[in-house]
Amino acid sequence: MEKSVQPSERGAGDSSSASASASSSKAVEIPTVAQVIETQAKSASASGGSSVSGPPGSLPHPGFTLFKQGAEARLYRGTFLGKPTVLKERFSKKYRHPRLDEKLTTKRTQGEARTVARARKAGIPTPCIYFVNYQSNCIYMEDMQSATTSRDYIVAVQSIHAGDSFGALQPIMDKIGKTLATMHDGDIIHGDLTTSNIMLKQDATMPEPQVILIDFGLSSVSQLPEDKGVDLYVLEKAFLSTHPNTETLFRVILKSYTKHSRKAKDVIKKLDEVRLRGRKRTMVG
Structure with a gap:
């Protein structure tokens, strides 16, 4: 004989399922x-x-x-x-x-x-x-207290929820692009751009994080678009090797750089040429 289900039992089961569904669909909080x-x-x-x-x-x-x-x-x-x-x-x-x-x-x-x-x-x-x-x-x-490297922040965000990482990291990438544009417009070549040499600072008094550049040990001064293009190429190679499958994030950096730099057109053109030379070297071996 088939066992009848009491209304109270059915209600309890439906409530439990709804709770589990709501819990699983709850968005993971992205850390600041x-x-x-x-x-x-x-x-x-x-x-x-x-x-x-x-x-x-x-x-x-x-x-x-x-x-x-x-x-x-x-x-x-x-x-x-x-x-x-x-x-x-x-x-x-x-x-x-x-x-x-x-x-x-x-x-x-x-x-x-x-x-x-x-x-x-x-x-x-x-x-x-x-x-x-x-x-x-x-x-x-x-000593840059209340600061972390952009490398550590990107890794922290991606480790929590890779699917939501682009939206969370896009504002940071925009700030990085703007800072690099200011640096190159001042004819400063960093020489060793990596996400470990780009720091993010934020404390209780700062509503938004600040981008800070460190380690100018290989830096130089140059007005040549070629040198600035190479600087961006070094960052691109370091960025994509440290953070795989983040091409869209690096494109945000370049878009912001183009928007804020007075000399972006020539620099991006040189960056494309440097990329081409790099691919040829890789093919030849």
């Missing part, structure tokens, strides 16, 4: 830049801060802690003149002749400091330089 920064700060605090061991013979800096080792420089974090500071030490290369090494290292330290000053004068947000020691080739600069 400020939320990603807060999460990173809590993670660093829980782990006791991040630091790495320096190689034997590295120059000691009392009160500073080494937190990053690169191919060209070491980065330390500490306090200088009562302000949170990042100390960038450009070290010597043992494979180069000592006199040549000293000349190149000092020249690059001077060039980076001058380019940062030029960029700030042009209205490009960069860390403020407090002091440059040319004897030790050290640059003392502002």
Whole structure:
């Protein structure tokens, strides 16, 4: 004999199904830049801060802690003149002749400091330089607190909900394109554009995140559209290799760049030529 279903049972089942359906269709919240920064700060605090061991013979800096080792420089974090500071030490290369090494290292330290000053004068947000020691080739600069790399933010958004990432990241890409347009209109070539060298800053006092450019160690000054096109090509290759399947996001950067740069037409034309040369090199091997 078939069991009859009581109205109360039917109602309970329908209610449960409706609740599950509503829960599954609920949109995943996309984190803001400020939320990603807060999460990173809590993670660093829980782990006791991040630091790495320096190689034997590295120059000691009392009160500073080494937190990053690169191919060209070491980065330390500490306090200088009562302000949170990042100390960038450009070290010597043992494979180069000592006199040549000293000349190149000092020249690059001077060039980076001058380019940062030029960029700030042009209205490009960069860390403020407090002091440059040319004897030790050290640059003392502002520690960009309440900031994260655009690389980490893109990864954080995509890891939560890849389907909604374009809409969430589009405003950031637009800001990046505008900042790069300002930089190139000031005839500044970054030389090493990656999403790790483009930072996003936001705190409780900022309704929108701010784009900040860092690491001008390979920078130069040039009016040539060719150099600016190569700069964008370097970013494109780094962007797409770090963040696969994000061609639409990079197109937003170029669209914003074209909109805000006075010299965009010639630069984009050169970018297309550089792309073509790159494809030919890849085909030839």
